[in-house]
Amino acid sequence: MSIVSKITRQTDYNSFPPSIPIVIDNGASYFRIGWAGETEPRLIFRNIVQRPRHKATGETVTIVGDQDPATMKYFDCTRSGPRSPFDSNVVYQFEIMEYILDFAFDRLGATGSVIDHPILITECACNPVQSRSKMAELLFETYGVPAVAFGVDAAFSYKYNQLHGICKKDGIVVCPGYTTTHTIPFVDGEPVYKGSCRTNIGGYHVTDYLKQLLSLKYPFHSSRFTWEKAEDLKLEHCYIAPDYATEVRKFQEGTKEAEEKTRYWQLPWIPPPVEVPPSEEEIARKAAIREKQGQRLREMAEAKRSSRIDAMENELHSLRFLVKQLDQVEEDEIPSFLSDTGYSSRQELESTVSKVTQSLRKARGEPKNEPAESEENTDSNNNEKYPLINVPDDMLTPEQLKDKKKQLFLKTTTEGRLRARQKRNEEELQKERRNQLEEERQRKNPEFYLEEMRAQYKEVLERVEKKKRLKTNGTSTNGNNKSGGVGRGERLSAAQRERMRLLTTAAFDRGKGEDTFGSRDEDWQLYKLMSKDNGEDDEQPDSDEAELARLSCKLQEIDPTFVQKPEGESSQASGEAPRVRPLTEKDYKIVIGIERFRCPEILFHPNLIGIDQAGLDEMSGASIRRLPHSDNELEARLTSSILMTGGCSLVPGMKERLESGIRMIRPCGSPIQVVQAVDPVLDAWRGASAFAANMNFLGNAFTKMDYYEKGEDWLRRYQIRFNT
Known part of the structure; x- marks a missing residue:
């Protein structure tokens, strides 16, 4: 397996004896690994895996953690995005987890495939037994680990701060993590997991919410608001307001304090020429x-x-x-x-x-x-061709009368054809005359003629579309030249409405008594009227469409830039593109105002992003109420030592807001003290390192033989004891 990484490999792995445990803080965001007894982890990297292909060789490589963008340009990452082994805060993709452990042990300095050191690995509170069993199986079967111990990261952080005098033996640990938030009560130095509380909200949701708000606020810069940039903005600018409603009111009113709290991010801007x-x-x-x-x-x-x-x-x-x-x-x-x-x-x-x-x-x-001569010739030819027409009937024989009728019919038909032909000739002459006038106008001033043709085309196009809309939606308007809500009767023509009226009348009369429709001749006349498809007053085809086609052909000949509107496309869709205001330097200045405290507010009000769960202050009260044996004295001791740990506890204002929130749900006069961990990010690993360095560590671990003998059901009841 090819591994690409910018993390250097440790060289002192063989200097540690097999009795020294390896401590792993397996967080949903970052993976930390080191040796027991040390104060700092040896390796820290993002808990993600990516397996792209090299663009030149086509080789699939494994990339663990974040990489330098300059290196990533040589790989094709379109089909392989970053993947995490976690679902929320529970490990469920153990194939990805195996890649991460391979990388961690390799960079720690392990030379073989067997790890001969005990391992202490962290997990979330109330981790499902299936996930714990699969992790134990992976460590025992794949790496040959002699012993494994599981512990909750928030509990290790609390014990580490207890050793440094930050918190007491009785208290509550509040851990807003990457994807979830936990509260765990401690009684006599031991965690009481039956009183723990969990909310599916964390730092990931805060970052994602900030990214969404900025993308909606500046849609033309949405590509710049990457998840990594939103994470940097959150860490640099976000804070928690002491009173959310009051803080929002300040920004709505535009007070001086709100202007002072507003931050700006200027994007690169090049002024237009x-x-x-x-x-x-x-x-x-x-x-x-x-x-x-x-x-x-x-x-x-x-x-x-x-x-x-x-x-x-x-x-x-x-x-x-x-x-x-x-x-x-x-x-x-x-x-x-x-x-x-x-x-x-x-x-x-x-x-x-x-x-x-x-x-x-x-x-x-x-x-x-002049047509006079032709008309005289036509009359003379008619007289020669039809000699019996002008002869009186009493002067003709029966045979001649029959011939006279035939000649009269032929003459009438011929004259009708001549009139129709003459009409067509006149129309063609008018068309040619109009074409000559247009050609003369085009020769005199081509630009003015082109603009005039465009205006005519636009006018005729609007008339045609208006008629189509009226035919579809009816003729009633709401005063703004927009089609109002009409019924089917208003969309029908006059003949169609008459047929509907007849049909309705016939049906109404039929329901009054005995059905006698069809017994009279008038009924069949009514049936003929109702069965007509087109009435005499139906709408006749308009000449606007023909004129529109003529103008389109003409514009296509003289204007190479003309594009005919597709059939069925609206004028708004096929017309000119809407004119957009050019972006100025002000548009490239990202204003981060109310977003600074609105995004981390979801830790206390998850319903802002549609999560119907409790906030941090309510979770502390819920943990106290869930304790099996709780009294006022114990509750007072718990609330007087509330420890904040986890990455989100670093947000400014978290301590004051959490203390005021808990004070509102506790009885008046209750002792409440909220403290922050020494290092909310690394205290979990440091506490686990100190616990693994204790001589009693192996008494809390279980071996591979114990796993095979006691089985998965024993892991369900397994729990580390700190006071042994």
Whole structure:
């Protein structure tokens, strides 16, 4: 197993005889290991394991504890994050625990796989017997340890401070740790675990709460609020307020005291470059560029118009040549001659020639021919083609009357087709005229034309979206041009509402008595009305969508930056990005005010983060009430020696706040004294080291043979005795 670490390896392991125990403070945050009788542990590192791969070789390495970021850049840590063997404060991942013990024994100087020293290892109060049994099995089976002893870290800290006269034989130890907080009463120098109390709150939650508050307060700097940085800010700036409500009121009112307690963290900030107004030469250069672009657009439009005129001239030349050839063909051979050209008759070919001629004249800007002559020719042709139409009926024979009806029908149909064709021609002419006007406007001022097209597109798009919203949500508004709450009836058209009314009326009449619907003809008429899918007054398709499509195509041709709005996307989502205020130097100044005391306040009020449990002051009262034989005299002795230990007890204001909180729940006049441990972080290991150096240590330990003979049930009742 490859181990990467910045901790140097000890060299004096063989100088200690096998009778000297190894002391391990196995905390949820830090792992401390050393020799019994010493005042300082040999190794201290984070109780985490990470197993990334090397980017170059692909080898999987084991990293225990924190590492230098300069070293970690050579490893791929995306698939292997830091892992802890603890769940809350109980060891449950013994594979990770084995990596940590391997690393600890290796850095302590052990050369072989067998550890021939007794081991004293700490655990949490009321540790589950399964976790204790697995730990014993790991130490006995994997490392061959001759004897093992388990003890509670808070109890060792209390006994160590008792030796130094900080606390008395009777008292309470309050240990706010990394993930949990414990209170353990001591009577005659022995811990009474039946009176212990635990809350699932600790320093980890304080740090995480501070990280969340700062991330919510400064979302644009959330990447800078790492867990490690939040831990540093907590240790440097956080404190516990004597009265939380009063302290909050000071910050709400913005008093001078609140301003003095506010801390600032200035992040690196680079001012944006100052925009210098363009010079006259720059303005002239941009004007020349715009003129050049306009000239290029005008040339492109003129080239497009010329190519269209050339295409129509070629088409007209081909059609006229085809007409000349058709004049040379006999009448009987005309259908076979036209079968390959795509035209069915001479009239269709001549109509196409006339249409192309008119389009060519309009493209050139020439006036169109007067239609008087064509109308006279049409009338003369009708008279020759339908001779019986103008003849009175009394002058015709029965056969001629039938022919007259046929001629009248043919004439009416032909005239209707001609009118429809003329209408289409007029629409096309209007469309061409409008295109010519737009092209002329585009040639004169391309930039103004582009802005006008964009404005038209935006206006038509808003109308189309408004109609879609009204069709979906109804027409009622709440005064702010926003759709109000409407029912299904307001979303239906008039015809659909009428059908619903008929259906409701029919159903209501049916419930009055005997069902006779269908016996009358009027009922079937009602059935036809109700079964219609589209009424006469249903909404007709609007031309705005067609206009929107036309403007989109036009903008795509002349504006390379134009992006058409996707179907079904709202205007807010597809429109311009909201303009955000640029960040200034003030935005890079992190203000840490109320967060300084709001985060550690969860130790006394866990409900601030949704944990419905007791705070530190309430836990002390609960431990006293849980004692099996408690009286006023014993309670007075306990409250007169309350020891604070653990990392969170270093937060400023903890002693005063805990003392005032306990005083509020105790009877008036009760002696209350809260003291702090000499070193709340290392006193647990130092107390265990002093206990392991005692000659009576082996009487509290159990061997591998005892573990196999007495079994797991014996570990359930196992407990270290300090007064033996």
